[in-house]
Amino acid sequence: MSQYEPLSDEAIRQRAPRILLVDLNNEATFPTLAIGSLATPLLKAGYQIEVFSPLAYGITALSRDVEETLLNYVLTRVHFAASPLIEWANEWLLQLYYRVRFRSTRAMADAFQKVLDETAFDAILVSSYLQYHQLLITLAGQAKGANIPLLLGGPYFNQKSVTEQWIDIPGVTAIFGGEADFVLPDIVRDMVQGRDLKHHPGVFKREITVLGQAAPPAMLTDDLPIPNFDHFAWDKHPHRLIPIMAGRGCGWGHCLFCSDVTTASTRTFRSRSMASVLREIQVQSERYQSGNFIFFDSKLNSDLAMWYGLIEQFQAVVPGARWVASVHVDGKGENGLDRESLKAAYAAGLRRISFGLESGSQRLNQLMRKGTSVERMSAFVRDAHEAGISVRTTIIVGYPGETAADLDATIGFIEAHRQYFDRVKLSKFKAIPGTGFDQRLASKPHKYPSVTRFQWDYLLARARFVFRPPQLRQYRRSKARLIKLVHRINRKSLMDEAQQFNGVM
Ligand code: SF4
Incomplete structure (x- = not known):
């Protein structure tokens, strides 16, 4: 497996980095606000984005109320x-x-692999609820196999006790704990250029000793930014x-x-x-x-x-x-x-x-x-x-x-x-x-x-x-x-x- 090739300034000038947003949230009948909120600042900063949602591949989202049978x-x-x-x-x-409902199926892994094979992404950003742990392990493993850095975020990763349980998943480059609206483009730029992320508040990596300090509230x-839901199947x-x-x-x-x-x-x-x-x-x-x-x-x-x-x-x-x-x-x-x-x-x-x-x-x-x-x-x-x-x-x-x-x-x-x-x-x-x-x-x-x-x-x-x-x-x-x-x-x-x-x- 070859090492990830960081993009140079010149490479970025010639081609906008391609970012894959992975939506491991629970909404099924309307767009995911978290993904829309990540999409806008990236688009504004000139990145190209695509969205991958497991909900499109057989995982049914949790409804807040189920039918009373x-x-x-x-x-x-x-x-x-x-x-x-x-x-x-x-x-x-x-x-x-949990294991059955949020399992990583062969169809899902194949679909994700197809997305990775079709486009040479420079970074993968995953917004995840904690139920998707098994699925994340699979997707992160595939990202690792494709040499693409992966940043994980989600509502619970501002807590040290939780983040510590997820930080060592193979293929997860770092975890972000905080609100990314204004800081994401800079973090992603450092990521695709292979730079150290430790000066970004809220970025957790095993080797960063400040593990557990969430970014201050935005x-x-x-x-x-007004969320962008263009990638959702309306x-x-x-x-x-x-x-x-x-x-x-x-x-x-x-x-x-x-x-x-x-x-x-x-x-x-x-x-x-x-x-x-x-x-x-x-x-x-x-x-x-x-x-x-x-x-x-x-x-x-x-x-x-x-x-x-x-x-x-x-x-x-x-x-x-x-x-x-x-x-x-x-x-x-x-x-x-x-x-x-x-x-x-x-x-x-x-x-x-x-x-x-x-x-x-x-x-x-x-x-x-x-x-x-x-x-x-x-x-x-x-x-x-x-x-x-x-x-x-x-x-x-x-x-x-x-x-x-x-x-x-x-x-x-x-x-x-x-x-x-x-x-x-x-x-x-x-x-x-x-x-x-x-x-x-x-x-x-x-x-x-x-x-x-x-x-x-x-x-x-x-x-x-x-x-x-x-x-x-x-x-x-x-x-x-x-x-x-x-x-x-x-x-x-x-x-x-x-x-x-x-x-x-
Ligand atoms: S703290 Fe606020 S959001 Fe939480 S349950 Fe009470 S009223 Fe609702």
Whole structure:
């Protein structure tokens, strides 16, 4: 195998370096924002790019909500089982599921090899979620075989504990932990020229001793590049959803379980200017001939000026636009989610709203530092529904400290608001490194007597542990009731206007 031939300045002057972007993210029905955000600065700097997406070769992306079939109901019961008889198998089943679902198939490897054989790329950039570990090993091996340097990035690689597990994969030249919007062209240039990368903040290599120092958060100035989705197969998707972010991070940011506020691009809360967001909405709508937008903000009402501004101006910028967003129903003060604001949001095109109920128990919400009140969430779901907006919520099951009484409170809340909910997403509590829960468990383990055999798996940024709530039998019965109730709600048919946003948020 010959060594990689770095490009000289003269070679770059004569031919723009060719960069392959590999999309190991989870979005299937709309373009990947991360890839679009990498594409623009590279194109602006004069690079040639191509995008390779495994989703085009048989890997199905994760939907945020799956269709509620009987089989799905049974699988959910097994997944959430707390019976000692089944629980042992759960972890094994989950591992198996990951291996099968995100495996690297022969067809995928062949398709990737074909792409590498057809074009002489100068560098490969991979944006990856952690589930794709096996697949990444295969692709990186192929990159190595073709002598092409490969830079890996993704939401979790700002964390040293995670990055250390991935840094030695053969074929991975370096890992980038941070936001690449403004720095990527320079990093790539040094890469294709075979230069040392250690002066770039956030670049991790085994031999760079500063392993673990993520790049500082990017300033979201008005020259933030507008993502380019030209390489996405728009014709395959009837709803033509355009992803956008009006800000990064969460204005609340205290929920102990939350990993949204620990990832590379959302570690701190920053909002963009209203003018730049409206300009992006207009440009993208014209470019991709669509008025359907999905806001990827952790919570779009984090910046109330942005929230009200969008409500006021969206239709003036793109008449007939439809959009979907996630919000935080804060327990105190103004949160932009009063009845009149929600009616105005509907008039502005908001058709699906998602929020984290997490639990119908005020006690548990406080334990999670959720910062909300059950009373306020009650008013919110009613008002949003009555405004005509499709309401979706998420619930966490198994947060350490949860009891049967907490689950009963959640069941009571869902029952009482059943007619207002279109979709409810149940998730098993996941301990994630870097979260408030991680820090609290490390400093005050005695606060979590129901958690035993705790063990981190940094490769996938999760933990294995046993959660034993008091009154286990009663807890299990309540959990089964909750699963059944959610199953019934999720079988509801949706109003036409919300259909296009189902499964995406
Ligand atoms: S409000 Fe949402 S995004 Fe913000 S910290 Fe809580 S869970 Fe995370």
